[in-house]
Amino acid sequence: MNYSTQIPMRKLCFILSLLSVAFTIVSSYLFMKHQINVMQYSTPVILVTVLAIITCGVLNKVFKKLLSEFGFKSTPITQEPATIIVPIEEAPVEDHQPEDTIQEEKEPVTPPINITINLENSGSVQPATAKSNILDSYEEAMEINERKSRERRIEIMNAVREYTIEVMPEFLSKEDLATLLENINYMSCGDTDKYVPLRSKIDNPLKSPDLRHFAWNIGHRLNIPMRDRALFIKSVFPFELREATIEYLEKNLRDSVPSKIKIDVPKKGDYRFKCMMKEAA
Known part of the structure; x- marks a missing residue:
């Protein structure tokens, strides 16, 4: 179920909830004020409605199964992609030239350039190196303070x-x-x-x-x-x-x-x- 189908279902559930609350309030009010028991009149209606919904659901599944067995399958409608025809112009036929002239007009082919990356000196190692330097300086400062304290x-x-x-x-x-x-x-x-x-x-x-x-x-x-x-x-x-x-x-x-x-x-x-x-x- 996608998002577009979830929205109507939410609205339907919300409406049914409101109707249930309204029915409860009205029936309670009628029973308390006028001694009218709404359940005596609404119970047959509710039972008939529930049976009708269940019957519709069962018949829907039965008909769908029968139709699928007899070959009536729903084929999804797919939209074929539009094809764009671009006219291709014919290239003009050039005069035949000698092979020596064609070789002279070709550009010289340059060899590929090999690039090597030194991963040992990459920038990713700098944070660890900086952290170790900070720890070393901290230990040195602690040693200096302890030495000064002992001397004093x-x-x-x-x-x-x-x-x-x-x-x-x-x-x-x-x-x-x-x-x-x-x-x-x-x-x-x-x-x-x-x-x-x-x-x-x-x-x-x-x-x-x-x-x-x-x-x-x-x-x-x-x-x-x-x-x-x-x-x-x-x-x-x-x-x-x-x-x-x-x-x-x-x-x-x-x-x-x-x-x-x-x-x-x-x-x-x-x-x-x-x-x-x-x-x-």
């Missing part, structure tokens, strides 16, 4: 070690100072279970403000959380901080209490200690 980390650790060696000798012995440097390395790596406890000199002990300021100064450069800084000094110097809790130390790492080790706040993006810069100047 090493520089910060060296600055922290130099600062520790500068401010702690008056409070610690040489062996304890070396142990403190190892503990700082453990803190930067997150190995808090490897801390080794120390004790400052008896004649010049470290006090709580000194340790709090020291932990804040080095922890700020190493980007250590405040609680980890408090845990660091509490674990490494348990005797000096025996009366302080980790919560108290965490809240008072950076305060204005007078002490020998001062708070050293670096400039934004810088890690150097001001006291070391003054000595270098």
